[in-house]
Amino acid sequence: MESKVDLSQMPEGAVPVLDHGYVLYVDAMGTDADIAAAARLSYGRGTKKVNKDEGLISYLYDHAHTSPFEMCEIKVQIRMPIFVMRQWVRHRMANLNEYSGRYSIIPELWYVPELDRLQKQSVTNRQGSSDDLVESPQYIQNEIDRVCRLAYGAYEAFIDEDVDLSRELARMVLPQNMYTEVVWKIDLNNMFKFLWLRDDEHSQWEIRQFAQAVAGMVKARFPLAYAAYEKQRDSVKLTQDELYAVVTGDLTGLRFSQSEKVRKLRAQIYEQSNNSLHDLCSYRKTNGQLEMFKASEVATVSVAP
Numbered sequence: 674m675e676s677k678v679d680l681s682q683m684p685e686g687a688v689p690v691l692d693h694g695y696v697l698y699v700d701a702m703g704t705d706a707d708i709a710a711a712a713r714l715s716y717g718r719g720t721k722k723v724n725k726d727e728g729l730i731s732y733l734y735d736h737a738h739t740s741p742f743e744m745c746e747i748k749v750q751i752r753m754p755i756f757v758m759r760q761w762v763r764h765r766m767a768n769l770n771e772y773s774g775r776y777s778i779i780p781e782l783w784y785v786p787e788l789d790r791l792q793k794q795s796v797t798n799r800q801g802s803s804d805d806l807v808e809s810p811q812y813i814q815n816e817i818d819r820v821c822r823l824a825y826g827a828y829e830a831f832i833d834e835d836v837d838l839s840r841e842l843a844r845m846v847l848p849q850n851m852y853t854e855v856v857w858k859i860d861l862n863n864m865f866k867f868l869w870l871r872d873d874e875h876s877q878w879e880i881r882q883f884a885q886a887v888a889g890m891v892k893a894r895f896p897l898a899y900a901a902y903e904k905q906r907d908s909v910k911l912t913q914d915e916l917y918a919v920v921t922g923d924l925t926g927l928r929f930s931q932s933e934k935v936r937k938l939r940a941q942i943y944e945q946s947n948n949s950l951h952d953l954c955s956y957r958k959t960n961g962q963l964e965m966f967k968a969s970e971v972a973t974v975s976v977a978p
Contacts, residue, residue: 684750688886691879693782693852694752696886698894703745705730705897708861711741727897734865734901742862747894749887750856754784756849757880764867767859774853775841778832782852783821788814790878797929801875817850824848864891865902909938 687695709726712733733741753761762769772779791810792802807813824846830836831843859867868891870876871884892899911919918924918935919942927935 683752687750688889690882690886691754691784693784694754694883696883696890697750698890699748699750699856701745701747701894703861703895705895707744708733708741708895708898711744712738727900730897731901731904734898734905739862742865742898743860745861745895745898746858747861747864747891748856748858749890750854751883751887752782752852752854753883754850754879755853757877757883758853758855759849760871760877760880761855761857761883764859764863764870766863766866767857769855769857772854774844778840779828779844779847779851781825783818783825783848784850784852784879785814785818785821798875802878821848821850861891861895861898865898868902869906909934911938 683689683695684697687697689695705726709729712729733739751761758771788810789806791807791813793805793807795801795803827846828843831838831846832840864887868884868888871880872888873881876884888899912931914926915931915935918927918931919938922939924932924935
C-alpha cells in the first residue's frame with residue numbers, strides 16, 4: 674500500500690482557520706497604483722494626474738467602473754472542508770487547482786465544529802442556523818468525530834492492497850467535512866464580489882472565516898482598493914419604502930427581510946445619535962412619493978463601522 678501524503682502540517686506563514694484549515698498568501702500581480710494607471714489610460718496619454726490614487730480608486734468603485742480592478746490579481750492556497758469548497762467554487766470567475774482524490778490518498782483530516790457552533794436550524798432562514806444550541810452539543814460533537822473515524826477506516830480498508838479498490842471509488846464513503854486543498858487565483862474585481870457575499874453575516878459561518886482570512890491578505894496588498902470596497906460594502910442602499918420606514922418606523926407593506934434591515938439600521942442610527950430620526954429630517958409622503966427635507970438627496974445611508 675502507498676504511504677499517505679502528510680498534509681497535516683500547515684505551510685509556513687499560513688493563517689490557521691477552523692481546526693485544521695488554513696489560508697496561505699502565495700502571490701499577487703499589481704498594486705493600487707496599477708488600478709489608477711489603468712483608469713487614467715482611458716483619459717489619454719497626455720492627461721495630467723489630477724486625482725490622487727486614493728480618490729480615483731474610491732470614485733471608480735463607487736460608480737461601478739470595475740474593469741481597472743481586473744488589472745490586479747491575488748493567488749492563495751487554502752485547506753478547507755469539502756462542503757466549504759462546494760460553496761467556494763460557485764464563484765466561477767477564478768482559476769483553481771484542487772487536490773485530487775483520484776490521484777492521491779486523501780489525508781486523515783476532518784472538520785469537527787466547536788460546541789458553541791452546534792446550533793439548531795433557523796426557523797426563518799431555510800439555509801442557516803439559529804442562535805440556539807442543540808440540546809446535547811457534546812454528544813453531537815462526539816458523534817461527528819466517531820462517524821468520520823469509521824468512514825475513514827473503511828476508506829483505508831478499501832485502498833489497502835488486500836482489497837485494492839480504486840481511489841476514485843473508495844473516496845465515496847468519506848463525508849463532506851473532510852479537508853481538501855486548493856490553489857485559487859482571482860482578479861480584484863471578482864474578489865470583491867466574492868467577499869461581498871462570503872464575508873457577510875448571512876453567509877455560512879465556516880466559509881466566512883476563510884473569507885475573512887483572505888480579506889486580510891487583500892487589504893494588506895491593495896489597501897486603497899480594499900478601503901473603497903469596504904466603504905461601499907458598509908453603506909446601506911434603501912428603496913423609497915425602506916427609507917420612509919427608517920424615518921418613521923412604519924413597517925407597513927415591507928417584506929420580512931426588509932423589516933429586519935430597517936430595524937437594524939434604525940437601531941444603529943439611534944445608537945450613534947442622541948437625536949430622534951424625526952429631529953434629523955422632516956418628511957411627507959404624497960401620492961406614493963416620499964419627500965424629505967434636509968435629507969432630500971440621500972439615497973444611501975452610510976453607517977460607520
